[in-house]
Amino acid sequence: MSLEQQLIERLQQLSPSHLDVVNESAGHGGYFPGKESHFKAVIVSEAFAGLRLVQRHQKVYAAAGDLLGPGSIHALAIHAYLPEEWKGQDTSSPDCAHAPKP
Template sequence: MIQDVIEAKLTEAFRPDYLQVLNESYMHNVPKGSESHFKVVIASKFFEGKRLIEQHRAVNQVLAEELEECVHALSIHTYTPEQWSQQQEAPDSPMCFGGRLKD
């Protein structure tokens, strides 16, 4: 499963205090069971002192192969452990406006 690969790569690269990888493909106009749209919520010491764009680029770099081959969309929410301890919730993703879901 792509979700498992994403989780393993992010865990190895960032040793996160918190990691959640959600398959949000069901929210989009794709066949049932697809693994093409993901949301990543990650808190890691790696992100301390880095600008948001640097944090997101680091995640994209780790997942470059998946983004090139099979992942169509990736929503990234990065936090330092301190930020996460204060927030502990990422924003909800909106539903896709691409039409009805396929069966």
């Protein structure tokens, strides 16, 4: 099972009303087809109620667990919202300075 699919399954434990996991590895240095190292997760969940931003991120890290680390997911951009905060915010990622040049 791909890292992306494993991450999606792990984040389901947060009971998201919206979940979007994007493999952004192709936009980073050292990319090769099939590489899974950089991801973005947009998560909308009531599980974040009463939590500050850093606490929301900690919940996501805890759910991802051992998928984060050497030889696995190198970077995870997290956008964590409560349903009332989610209004289709722009969650686009900036270009990586080490991205492969076309």
